[in-house]
Amino acid sequence: MEYIIIIITAVFVNNVVLSQFLGICPFLGVSKKISTAFGMSLALVLVMGLATLVTYLIQNYVLINTWFGEKMDITFMQTIVFILVIAALVQMVEIILKKINPTLYQALGIFLPLITTNCAVLGAALIVVTKQFSFGGEPHMLNLAESVVYSMALAVGFGVAIILFAGMREQMELSNVPKSLKGTPIALITAGLLALAFMGFQGIV
Amino acid sequence: MSKFKYLLEGIVKNNPTFVLVLGMCPTLATTTSAMNGMGMGAATMAVLICSNMVISLLAPVIPDKVRIPCYIVVIAAFVTVVQFVMQAFTPALYETLGIFIPLIVVNCIVLGRAEAFANKHSVLESALDGIGIGIGFTIALTCIGLVREVLGNLSAFDHKFASSDGMLVFVLAPGAFLVLGYLMVIFNKIKGKKNA
Amino acid sequence: MAIKSSLRNMALVLTLVCLGASAAVAVIYAVTKDPIEIAKAEKTNKAIKQVVPAFDNNPSEEILNVPADASNPKETNKVYVAKKGGEVVGYAVESTTTKGFGGAFTIMVGFTPNGEVYNTSVISHSETPGLGAKITDGQSHFITQWNGKNLVDGSVKIAVTKDGGDIDAITASTITSRAYCDAMEIAANVFNNIK
Incomplete structure (x- = not known):
């Protein structure tokens, strides 16, 4: 039982990227395609x-x-x-x-x-x-x-x-993004919205 | 004067945060207030200057194949030193920044400058580069911290200017991503205008 | 420019760099060890001063180890006794809760001898910076509302209003507020077990 709590905590509640800010560089760097x-x-x-x-x-x-x-x-x-x-x-x-x-x-x-x-x-x-x-x-x-x-x-x-x-970024490739938002800025803003969604997991354990 | 350009390049043209997009983890994690961002920037700058100088000094005697491990050891040593000094003299800041102080070791800015600059330049130039990049990083972190603090907590540099609560989301994780994203847009816009 | 990457050179250089780095770190460790200890002690002293009425002894030397749960005397909390002119003016109870948002946090609770809260102070926490961290703002309503409340005569229900208690939670920080109540409850139990 304890291991289940550990896993849920680590995967969702304390998500390493979206709530602890570890590993942001690869998160932004290798997220252009789902396979990579x-x-x-x-x-x-x-x-x-x-x-x-x-x-x-x-x-x-x-x-x-x-x-x-x-x-x-x-x-x-x-x-x-x-x-x-x-x-x-x-x-x-x-x-x-x-x-x-x-x-x-x-x-x-x-x-x-x-x-x-x-x-x-x-x-x-x-x-x-x-x-x-x-x-x-x-x-x-x-x-x-x-x-x-x-x-x-x-x-x-x-x-x-x-x-x-990466799924979102693949979609984004096809959409019309304003010039100054292209690349990293829009990726960061998307990540922000994703982080907002992950905040919903806080407090469940 | 020619040496001076190394210093300036780090602040604007090669700004580690807005242009090179390096060292994102501490940039996002520690900028909950302007002071925290500044503290993190200063700690990183101290490590960057010292490691840049030592590495440019050692570069000629380090065999190519083991250069990365050597650089990492040098950087880790300076990080540990900074960690102790902060623990002794700025305990409050040390506690707020927490795990992100030892993690300066894996900040790609520090290793990146060692590899891309310090091992090919003189000690003085490397020191100037360290100062320039360090200042660029500190300014970026302070800006992000300030924006997040003002929006999220209605205070600036720990001085509260309104008694009500701000938009809390900005001091939380999502706010970090959003603020950095929009600041980058502004940075790009200004740079784009200059170039045109 | 760099010297040849022979096995001998590589091993030699790497060993020397490691030795040099460890030596430097060890020296700095030795130098900063005392200031770090002082900084830590300073923090406790400051917290004690903040939570009990003026005293003239050295509470860091008059520490009682009191269990929160009398049936489990092994796990004790530190209680610093503040005296003025030989008379006890307050107890500073160190109390740790595990129910915080970001894990455990430790507070210092000052009681007057009859069980009223004089003041409280946060020693260490790992709450979300800026949000749960509002507990460190000594002027906020959440912190000041405790002052003067008697936690041992049963007049106060130590829980946030959402849970039917008498404590107003911090907006948007219910978990932190609950954890703070938990720590206060532990402190109150410790106070009850002092004599």
Whole structure:
């Protein structure tokens, strides 16, 4: 039951793009066509799940741990360590995918390098290790399974938002947009209306 | 004088927000008021200047294939420094900006300038570029913040000028997208007139 | 311009850059550690000063750990005792609710010794900036309406009017208002368990 709440919260209520403002760049950048938007979201679900898994373990077993007989808390290295790990992880996923599943690589490959600088990945990794969540119960730090489910659900939320958005932009191609609104401005305004719609989900959990 | 142009280019011609459309996440997320936008702009500018200078210094000794990871480490280090300094001396602002301070690391403006400018130019030029882009970013964020604050909260720079509530939607998520979209229209219109 | 990308060079440079960066961060961490602690303590002191009548002791040194739920004595809230001339003039109760819009938030509630609210102040919150964040505006009606209300003699029903209580909610921030009531209720329970 708790996992259902986590998923609904992450996908709709705390939608990563439309209410937390993470991953806006790819949201605006790769939303011209539904098919590319879909590929990007799929790659993101994979990377965010893996990244959170690894950074969670690093946070709790490397940064906060007993080293040389002394209890150490070197969380001040968090930002540097996390971003490096994520960058390395994305490269590894790219290499492995190329070897074991070339078809999938062809579909997702071009999106992977872009994902390193997608702040949703680092953002989710930082949020799950620093924030307490209640999800209808007592507030607590998320455990490993909850963290991974939460960030994968966030990525799914990204997918929902970007696919809806790409659909609208495909329609927009055919319509007559005033000259100074063309391109990014009209996209932002559309995103604003989409965000307005997503506000309706707030407070349901 | 010729060096001066690097500074100016960042503010208008290469304005990171309105022209290059980079670094959208903090632009939308932290501009709930003019002060917040300004704080975020200043924090980003500090990181940008420092990382630009260090990267232009280090560029000759960094092998090409590992340059991106190296840049990221340098940027992340400065971001962490800024994070601590803000936590110590501007705790209130630190709390409002929250997660978006560590996320300066993945702000495409910072890495973008390192890759497109700092590694090919001298330290002084890179610093000027950092200042220019930084000011451009700060101005953009302050403008967006101001518009959202005025419409949404009927206040400017935290001074309330009317006692009633504003149009709250502007300080919420949708307002961020709408205000940025319309400001871009205005920016385009003005630029279009100049060019014609 | 750049040196050759041999494996040795790459490993060497990357290691050196990482070491340099970590060293710099560690130094800054050591330097800013105390100011950060001071800034945090300062915030608590300021909040205490704001919520209880004038005092002449140091409440940060007179902390009671009181449970909100007497049957669960393990989970306690911090209570700062303010005294003037040796006499207790107020209690500042730290209270955290989980029902906020953006997750948990913590407030400081000042009680006079007979259970009246003297003043309240928000310590930390993650509510929507500008909207739920209206709780941080000390002058707003929502915050000032608590002052002088006695929360322990049963004269006030701690809930927003929408839920049949006596508290006016912030327009368009019902959830935040409810959460604030929840935190007040916890604080009241803590106050009841003080002696």
